[in-house]
Amino acid sequence: MAQAAVALLGFAAVLIQINEIKSNNRAAGARQIYLGFTDLAFKNPKFSAPDYEAIKAADHDTRTQYENFVSYFLYACEETIAAFPSSDEWRNSCDYDLKPHLPLLCEKSSAEPAYLATYAPATQQWIKTSMQTAGVAPPDCKLRKT
Secondary structure, eight states, X not given: OHXXXXXXXXXXXXXXXXXXXXXXXXXXXXXXXXXXXXXXXXXXXXXXXXXHHHHHXXXXXXXXXXXXXXXXXXXXXXXXXXXXXXXXXXXXXHHHHHGGGHHHHHHHHHHOTTSGGGSOHHHHXXXXXXXXXXXXXXXXXXXXXX
């Protein structure tokens, strides 16, 4: 009976360790993804603090680069928020950085309704809520002046 109890405790300890390793790996991966995004933002200030009207008027490559920049940003936020669900600072950082990209997201989701479906439901809701809060809505998809 004692051997069975010890074996059960050992098995439980292994399961806890596996879960902890999984959690640590997810956190490390999320940090790495976010650092990659931060590096990209540093190298592309025209996208991290965008003049969306100028980007829309630019050539196809610039518009595509900007859309990919925003996609990488959303993926980085999706991963960090999922890895650190109880850390408000990650959510706050992503909220702050999302606002200037809302016009693009509004236009993309209006023109291509399936676009937002490429993100997790929580991310879709976060984007929609952020657009409502900022007053960004079709057809003009412009940020309110504050």
